[in-house]
Amino acid sequence: MTGRPLAIGLAVGTAVFLITVPWLIPALIDSFWVSVITEILIWSLFASSVNLLFGYVGLLSFGQALYFGFGMYGTALGIDHLALSFWPAFGLGIVSAMAMALVSGVLAVRLTWHYFAIITVVFSLIFYFLAVSMKPLTGGDDGINFSLPPVLRLGGKAFGLTDPTFQYFFVLVVVSLCLFLKFRVINSPLGKGFLAIRDNDLRASLIGLNVYVLRLIAFVMAGFLAGVSGALFAFFGRYASASYMFYQVSGEAVVWTIVGGAGTLFGPLVGTALFIVIREIVSSHWEHHSLLVGLLAILAVIFAPKGIVGLWNGWITRLDERAAASPRLTLQADP
């Protein structure tokens, strides 16, 4: 048996599952889990932003929460202070996250490795403390609440995120579109340039790649992904809070990405799903559930450096190789 049908089967199964969630999950477990899965999708997009930088460009950012926070506040302030409707507020969130990524990226991408990790943390901490102290504008740790404007009106009927099924599909579509965009970028000439820089930045500059500009482009793209996820999370929670800009939020996304599989398209989704499901199940029974997170992270780094998706891919490749090496064996197995 080759790996291909297995991989296709998994992809189709996942797609069918994701499309039927609003009916399947309430019937099987509880409608509460629909909102958990919605949350998983949003956070996996956030983890994708870490993954784009770490998995494809080789930059480990511990400060992506800053752009998540800007996406969140851009959207929330757009609705609450500027009385914007849904789409302009969404756009404001994304644009402010990208603008912030551009400004901090201009300085940050001059550095690599631990220096880069440190400067991204420092940037996010500066703005975290600013957001906490500017209470009249941001609401500080308490945050600001807003009421949701409708997403669209069709023939006098308003569709809004207050309907959990509509909300779920809205998030699913936006997250899928963003992952599709990321997929296109990774497989484009630009994406190969990213990979070259990740592998060997000195060599990349010697073949004529402008390492600084390419890293900056990747950083702004990661800001886009984080900004979209932040805006979605603001809609999802109907509020924005400075606490989501704290570096712990960034760190969680790094762990999700590494355990799920950095440098793979679906790694962040797998990692995020695993840890949020663990959190939801374990945290009600045991308050130290983060110990489990740490343990899994350590195990992943030691035994599966390319994460869960990396393990799976390796397994599929081995299956393929075995099938290619012994065609007769498979014939015998299938009488």
Place this chain on the structure above:
Amino acid sequence: MSHAVLRTENLTKRFGGLTAVDNLSISLPGGRIHAIIGPNGAGKTTFFNLVTGLLSPGSGRIFFRGRDITGCRPHVISRLGIKRTLQVKSVFPELSVADNLWITRQARDRFLHPFRRAASDLDAKMRVVQTLEQIGLADLATRPAGTLSYGDVAMLEIGMALISEPILLLLDEPTCGMSPAETSRAVAKIRDLARTIDIVIIEHDMDVVFGIADDITVLAQGAILASGSPAEIANDERVREAYLGRPEDEDFVEEAAHA
């Protein structure tokens, strides 16, 4: 010396108290294979690093085909047509052999398309296939470059130099660590390349140097000790003393003198 492809004027680079390149004025005419030799620490690799923009000189100027490139950034110099290989073999280890060549080809363009499929560029694809044939790595095209043998990585580096269509190619000890068979394959490739592009080569293997160089410059302590044809260098007293004069090296000095 009508039109120098590469020329430096009073080039100096100091690292703390050490003068790696000392007031070096060199002029390399086009259409020839130029070898730079010298004992360890003579400033050969530093010279390459200055020319390719990895280091900026303390003083002096560098001209490429009459154009001042002093202080330009590495990717700018690369796009002008100066490509190099590194002393420690340096490729993109997790990319496949074909992708190593592909991105090297693409990097010549200023614009990398963010959304188009990389595989849809047929011209680049064809060039990759051609180059794979030329360097004899067609069978290994899908292997990650990091899993190749040392000699194959060195051939890949030469392939990357080929596919980028340089005007001037700087080779930093290209045959270092190669088996004799790989060395002769690489030397043949370099000779082949030299028909269309200008090559400067740093090499410790004197058989290689005296076998392919048209001109040789000997560096010692960052300055030119001697410069001339292989025969002139082999007979130069100062060179014999400073560099080739050790008894165990006599053999190929003799050999070269009769070559």
